[in-house]
Amino acid sequence: MNQKKRLKPILFVGTGSDVGKSVINAAFCRIFKQDGYHPAPFKAQNMSLNSYASAEGLELGRAQAVQAEACGIPCLSAMNPILLKPTSDQKAQLVLNGKPIGDQSARDYFLKTDREFLFAEAMKAWRSLDSRYNPIVMEGAGSISEVNLWDKDITNMRVALETGSPTILIADIDRGGVFGSVYGTIKLLPEAERKLIKGILINKFRGDISLFDDGRRMLEELTGIPVIGVIPYFRDIHIEEEDSVVIDYKRGSTDTSKINVAVVLLRYMSNFTDFNMLERMPEVNLYYSANPTEIAKADVVLIPGSKNTISDLIYLRERGLAKAIIQAAEAGKGVYGICGGYQILGEEIRDPDQVEGDLEMMPGLGLLPVVTTLSKEKRTVQTRFRFQQQKAYGTGYEIHMGQTRLLGGTPLCTLEDGSADGCLVSPKLWGTYLHGILDNRAVVEEILKANQLQAEVAHFDYNAFKEEQYNKLADHVRACVDMDQVYSVLDGERSC
Structure with a gap:
């Protein structure tokens, strides 16, 4: 010391x-x-x-x-x-x-x-x-x-x-x-x-x-x-903020001179810091929105984590956001979910122990062939992973209650311990439990490449930026x- x-x-x-x-x-x-x-x-x-x-x-x-x-x-x-x-x-x-x-x-x-x-x-x-x-x-x-x-x-x-x-x-x-x-x-x-x-x-x-x-x-x-x-x-x-009150200053709309990345604004959104690296890239206009019209205009749509996934699924349907997300995927735009967002994109969310409330089952958006079963046990872990078939390891962390079973597609990531994470349907459609995945340069490069978007990712070192x-x-x-x-x-x- x-x-x-x-x-x-x-x-x-x-x-x-x-x-x-x-x-x-x-x-x-x-x-x-x-x-x-x-x-x-x-x-x-x-x-x-x-x-x-x-x-x-x-x-x-x-x-x-x-x-x-x-x-x-x-x-x-x-x-x-x-x-x-x-x-x-x-x-x-x-x-x-x-x-x-x-x-x-x-x-x-x-x-x-x-x-x-x-x-x-x-x-x-x-x-x-x-x-x-x-x-x-x-x-x-x-x-x-x-x-x-x-x-x-x-x-x-x-x-x-x-x-x-x-x-x-x-x-x-x-x-x-x-x-x-x-x-x-x-x-x-x-x-x-x-x-x-x-x-x-x-x-x-x-x-x-x-x-x-x-x-x-x-x-x-x-x-x-x-x-x-x-x-x-x-x-x-x-500096990374903690309180979601800062999101009030980040609500926005599209900018035709930039790459437009929309984060769907959930009621119980968690870990909005997952998008900080994208937000700092000068070519990217990252904004938070609960407006279906603004979601429809985006080049890439991100569904963030949620502390109450079933309640947020109901909210998405009530606001017309569920339809906007599905239409974005059908139009060939990049649609990606992280943690609760991953669960939301699946076929079904089951809650037999009523972890989140009285509903024991809720249909998801049906974009990913996965079924999630919520549980009382929480997985909390830092991890290293390989994204798709890349050789280099990235870093991230998991905080979630529940397990997701693949009915189709392929795993998105291979974790350091050899286990699998996430579901990949195509380079334009996937979900993951890994918070911080978008802080890894290789992942952002693959998203931009899949959506034919141009930005100078290679020259942006997020860790050096934070220091x-x-x-x-x-x-x-x-x-x-x-x-x-x-x-x-x-x-x-x-x-x-």
């Missing part, structure tokens, strides 16, 4: 949801790495449909996997010991220490789960990281001023108290009301928690930052806490933050 001076852990919390905690956390993960430390991320409880498989074969939120990548270390389930994956408007699957332990309603989760047990499990995971890494860069969830939820808290200020962590409060100035949100958040906190707030970080500032000099001074006078930085809004740094983005993000944040102040609050005796 790096022999740099031992630092206290640091916790980033927010005045609300979507203020930029995950990205700021990733920035500090990379900054500490650049400065010679050996950091690791941690979020006690996360709610997201965008998850990742660790090398241990366990599941965690995608944001913590991204933050681990920014740290330059493999991700571990301990970095996100409690993960909630919504399966409907009222229920979510509870994943504890990387493994699902059942579905619960929001009411049951907050009122009937043993909060002490969950918090103890979270802290056990935290200690396992703290013994190996320095410092632990932690992220809270939502707003810390939800006073009605304080007694249920297992991820915000209770973590700060337990670990003795200096805490930085992040506020999003772009949404307005920054003075009220910062002042109100701090003043609502009990005194012991308020004392742990060591800095305020103003995020997503547009325009001339010097115009906020008076505002910065006023905030410090109002709260008695230093404003350690004002981070300008950016659009030229691309460049982490460094750009770190430089951007470092330039706007008083790092001497940050290190001063992380120095000294640890209280945990």
Whole structure:
């Protein structure tokens, strides 16, 4: 382990949801790495449909996997010991220490789960990281001023108290009301928690930052806490997002000057980061849509993963999207499904154990000769694979509940252990369980070739691109933050 001076852990919390905690956390993960430390991320409880498989074969939120990548270390389930994956408007699957332990309603989760047990499990995971890494860069969830939820808290200020962590409060100035949100958040906190707030970080500032000099001074006078930085809004740094709220900014339509790739916008879409590499290619216009007309205009149609495949199948039929997907395939356009999208393209989805709901069977779109049977057991694994008959291995990961049996076609991929994955009907029509398959250059090249589309894939190294983005993000944040102040609050005796 790096022999740099031992630092206290640091916790980033927010005045609300979507203020930029995950990205700021990733920035500090990379900054500490650049400065010679050996950091690791941690979020006690996360709610997201965008998850990742660790090398241990366990599941965690995608944001913590991204933050681990920014740290330059493999991700571990301990970095996100409690993960909630919504399966409907009222229920979510509870994943504890990387493994699902059942579905619960929001009411049951907050009122009937043993909060002490969950918090103890979270802290056990935290200690396992703290013994190996320095410092632990932690992220809270939502707003810390939800006073009605304080007694249920297992991820915000209770973590700060337990670990003795200096805490930085992040506020999003772009949404307005920054003075009220910062002042109100701090003043609502009990005194012991308020004392742990060591800095305020103003995020997503547009325009001339010097115009906020008076505002910065006023905030410090109002709260008695230093404003350690004002981070300008950016659009030229691309970090994988976790919350599907970002999809609202990615909805779009066709662009006749580019290759148009439509991602069908499902209600319970998961792992939308599967399409990040395509999105970064300058010749590609990748957009998300639930409009059948826009799906029909695309050159390539992608059906993403889903946390509730049967519900999304019903949704596709109700919106006319099922017909648009089938017509795209009949017109000879490329149609490809990943995980839940693979299941949707098949002949039938069976749910004898009612994993997803009351329906025990639902016809699929009938484009792939496969039948899926859902099960209570979840497969969570990182893997290497050979795509079609290629010799080189690619990398991906699986997170799914259920097994799919081929009735025809051929397997799409051969996994490293010799087993098969997916179903290939033609180069223009296939499905796979492999998340991340489109991050592999050879796969994208084959899709473009099959659809007679031209793009410079060979010169785009997605892994190198991501490393460049982490460094750009770190430089951007470092330039706007008083790092001497940050290190001063992380120095000294640890209280945990």
